[in-house]
Amino acid sequence: MLASELEASHVHKIKRAVIVAATVAAVCGMLLVGLYICRSRTNLKVKTERSGIMDYQNNEGHNEDLDLPFFDLSTIICATENFAINKKIGEGGFGSVYMGILEDEREIAVKRLARCSGQGLNEFKNEVRLISKLQHRNLVKLLGYCIQQExxxxxxxxxxxxxLDSFIFDQTKGKLLDWSKRFHIICGIARGLQYLHQDSRLRIIHRDLKASNVLLDSEMSPKISDFGMARTFGGDQSDGNTKRVVGTYGYMAPEYAFDGLFSTKSDVFSFGILLLEIISGKKSRGFYHPNNKHNLIGHAWILWNEGRPLELLDECLGESCTMSEVLRCIHLSLLCVQQRPEDRPSISSVLVMLGSESAMPQPKQPGFFLEKDSNEGQFLTSKHESSSTNEITITLLEAR
Known part of the structure; x- marks a missing residue:
């Protein structure tokens, strides 16, 4: 090749190498910038969350005098064997619950809020703020908290x-709860609700009362737990509304599930469902009678109107029942699950009716009542309604 051609070829190779190097550098630079932005956003999110936690801990915690012990993370890790799988005793919408043993041999239950939960911090704030003020034998006791690392x-x-769900929905363990124990549990739940609705400093609506949120101590006494969804009211206020409906299908009152309206009467509706489950040993959600295809509410309503309410009774109870108490509880459950909130009794009235022999009003047709023939009934069960929830523009359903 001529010298001029060699020189031109050399210059071309240099230009190509420079272009390749520049391209590689540009790509690497873009990747680094992208990584930096992602890391910055992550750090900002963590910093914001920690800032929120610290603000809560410093401002609300001290100002409201929570008077709750702070548990070091290492203590809890040791007590739960680093959150071992065999220590896991439950799981909810916002995290898991572990059994642990402290150095002084005290047994504890540790609720670990899920890191991926976008509502974890709000859940945490709400539960600490509420339960730290509540002292009642039918409410679970909060011993302390831990905010450390993440x-x-x-x-x-x-x-x-x-x-409670681990007993009443299990045919074997259900036999351990005779009628006297079940009636004791029913009365205890009602007393706990009365404290929340009337006797505590603030009126508190639980909004997620269900069998799994009623815990049983060593003497089978009930204690209401899980106050992450609860709402408080001051003064004479007793109801409210929300665009974020949270709770569990099968327990939510109709006005709350569809319009976001909640009150003490929506807790009463949930209590009525719980009563039916305790009496029958059947889950409200997913139950359909094999002969008439009614849901649990509809089945109880039909039996009541046909004069056969005792057929609702859990088979494992046998002859241990006081039939007058059973009939009274079935009657009361149907009063609690009536369609209109104003027709339902207050929880204080529920307690009076549980402990007396006085006459009770006749129940009206319940909410979420399913007829076998859709032309025969006015109300639909949640099984059918769930297909139309997308048409509700003011309410976001978040079932647990």
Whole structure:
């Protein structure tokens, strides 16, 4: 090749190398910038959340005098064997619950809020703020909390018999709860609700009362737990509304599930469902009678109107029942699940009716009542309604 051609080829190679190097540098630079932005956003999110936690801990915690012990993370890790799988005793919408043993041999239950939960911090704030002020024998006791690193933990007294659902929905364990124990549990839940609705400093609506949120101590006494969804009212206020409906299908009152309206009467509706479950040993959600295809509410309503209410009774109860109490509880459950909130009794009236022999009003047709023939009934069960929830523009359903 001529010298001029060699020189031109050399210059071309240099230009190509420069272009490749510049391209690689540009790509690497863009990747680095992208990584920096992502890391900055992550750090900002963590910093914001920690700032929120610290603001809550410093401002609300001290100003409201929570008087709750702070548990060090290492203490809880040791007590739960680093959150071992065999220590896990429950799981909810915002995290898991672990059994632990402290160095002084006290048994505890640790609620570990999920890191991926966008509502974890609000859940944590709400539960600490509420339960720290509540003292009642039918409410679970909060022993302390832990906010450390990325963990948000609540430490409760340990309930050795776990949730009510583990008994009433199990044919074997259900036999351990004879009618006298079930009636004792019913009355205890009602007393706990009365404290929340009337006797505590603030009126509190639980909004997620269900069998799994009623824990049983060593003496089978009930304690209401999980106040992350609860709302408080001051003064004479007793109701409210929300665009974010949270709770569990099968327990939510109709006005709350569809319009976001909640009140003490929406808790009463949930209590009525719980009563039906305790009496029958059947889950409200997913139950359909094999002969008439009614849901649990509809089945109870039909039996009541046909004069056969005792057929609702759990088979494992046998002859241990006081039939007058059973009939009274079935009657009361149907009063609690009536369609219109104003027709339902207050929880204080419920307690009076549970402890007396006085006459009670006749129940009206309940909410979420399913007829076998859709032309025969006015109300639909949640099974059918769930297909139309997308048409509700003011309410976001967040079932647990």
């Amino acid at each position: 963990e948000k933990l609540l430490v409760y007294e340990y309930m050795p018999n776990k949730g």
